Amino acid sequence: MKRLILWAPLGLFVLFVAVFASGLIAPASRDIPSRMIGRPLPVFDLPPGAPGHPPLASSAFATGRPRLLNVFASWCVPCAAEAQQLGQLAAAGVEIDAIAIRDRPEDVATFLRRWGDPYRAIGSDVDSRVQIAMGSAGVPETFVIDGHGIIRHQHIGQIQPEDVPAILAAVKAAQ
Amino acid sequence: MKRVRALLASALLALSPVPLATPAHADSLMPAARLADTQLPDPKQEAEAKALMETLRCLVCQGQSIADSNAEMAGDMRALVRRRIAAGEKPADIRAWLVQRYGSWVSYDPPLDRVTWPLWGMPILLLGAGLWLARGRFRKRTGPGPGKGI
Numbered sequence: 001m002k003r004l005i006l007w008a009p010l011g012l013f014v015l016f017v018a019v020f021a022s023g024l025i026a027p028a029s030r031d032i033p034s035r036m037i038g039r040p041l042p043v044f045d046l047p048p049g050a051p052g053h054p055p056l057a058s059s060a061f062a063t064g065r066p067r068l069l070n071v072f073a074s075w076c077v078p079c080a081a082e083a084q085q086l087g088q089l090a091a092a093g094v095e096i097d098a099i100a101i102r103d104r105p106e107d108v109a110t111f112l113r114r115w116g117d118p119y120r121a122i123g124s125d126v127d128s129r130v131q132i133a134m135g136s137a138g139v140p141e142t143f144v145i146d147g148h149g150i151i152r153h154q155h156i157g158q159i160q161p162e163d164v165p166a167i168l169a170a171v172k173a174a175q
Numbered sequence: 176m177k178r179v180r181a182l183l184a185s186a187l188l189a190l191s192p193v194p195l196a197t198p199a200h201a202d203s204l205m206p207a208a209r210l211a212d213t214q215l216p217d218p219k220q221e222a223e224a225k226a227l228m229e230t231l232r233c234l235v236c237q238g239q240s241i242a243d244s245n246a247e248m249a250g251d252m253r254a255l256v257r258r259r260i261a262a263g264e265k266p267a268d269i270r271a272w273l274v275q276r277y278g279s280w281v282s283y284d285p286p287l288d289r290v291t292w293p294l295w296g297m298p299i300l301l302l303g304a305g306l307w308l309a310r311g312r313f314r315k316r317t318g319p320g321p322g323k324g325i
Contacts, residue, residue, distance in 0.1 A: 034277070035274075104204065
C-alpha cells in the first residue's frame with residue numbers, strides 16, 4: 001500500500017502531461033454550433049443589402065425547394081476566400097440567399113464586383129439581430145434551409161473546396 | 176559585439192509573431208448598435224441589464240462576458256439585452272432565448288445537468304478526499320508508540 005502511494009505523484013504527473021498534451025496536439029473545437037437546426041428560420045424582413053438584389057425576408061424560404069443562406073460581410077476576409085466555392089455551388093444549381101452583417105450596400109457591391117456574385121437576394125442585418133436569432137456566432141456561416149423554411153444544416157466558417165460535396169449532399173438531403 | 180547585437184535583433188525579429196498574424200476577425204465600418212454602449216434611462220432596468228450582460232459569454236472572444244468585450248458582436252448582444260429589458264422582458268427569459276440558440280455555452284450560469292454535475296460534485300468529492308487524507312495524518316500523531324520529533 002505504502003509503495004503504491006509513493007508512485008501516486010508520478011502517476012498524477014503523467015496524467016496531467018497526458019491531459020495537457022492532448023489539448024495541445026488536438027485542441028478542442030472552438031465552433032459554436034447553432035441549436036436552431038431542425039427548427040424553423042426566425043421570422044425576419046431585412047432591408048436590401050446590395051443594389052441590384054432583392055431584399056431578403058424569411059417568407060422567401062417556404063418555396064418547396066431547399067436553398068442556402070450565407071451569412072457574410074464585405075469586411076470579412078474568409079468570406080472573400082469562400083466566394084469561389086459559393087460560385088461553384090450556384091453553378092451546380094443551388095439557389096443562394098445572403099445576409100450581410102454590419103455592412104453598407106455600397107461596400108457589399110464592391111465586394112461582389114471583386115469576388116463574384118452568387119446571390120439571389122441579400123438582406124442587410126446592421127446590428128446582427130437576425131444572425132443572433134439564427135444562432136450564428138460569426139461570419140462566414142452557411143445554412144441549408146429546406147423548402148418549408150426549416151434550418152437543416154449549418155456550415156461554420158469558410159467553405160473550403162473539399163466542403164462543397166458535403167454541402168451539396170446536405171442540400172439534396174433537405175429536398 | 177556589434178555583430179552579436181545585430182544577430183540577436185534579427186533573431187528576435189524573426190521570432191516576433193506580428194508580421195505573420197493576419198486578422199481572422201476584422202471589424203466592420205459600421206458604428207456600434209444604438210444601445211450597445213448607451214445605458215438605459217431607467218437605472219433599475221440598466222442594473223438588471225448589466226447583471227445579465229455580465230453572465231453572458233461573448234461568442235467571438237469566448238473568454239469574456241459581453242459586458243467586458245469590445246467585439247462588435249458583443250456590442251450587438253448588449254444592445255439586444257438592453258432592448259429586451261427596456262421592452263419589459265425578464266432577464267431569465269432573455270437568457271433562455273439565447274441558450275435556445277447557442278446552448279448553455281452562451282451562459283456563465285450553467286444549469287445543473289448530466290454534463291455539468293462535476294462542477295458541483297468535484298469540490299465536494301475533493302474536500303472529502305482531503306479530509307480522509309488528513310484524518311490518516313492526525314490518527315498517526317495521536318496513536319500509541321514513541322512520538323517522533325519534528
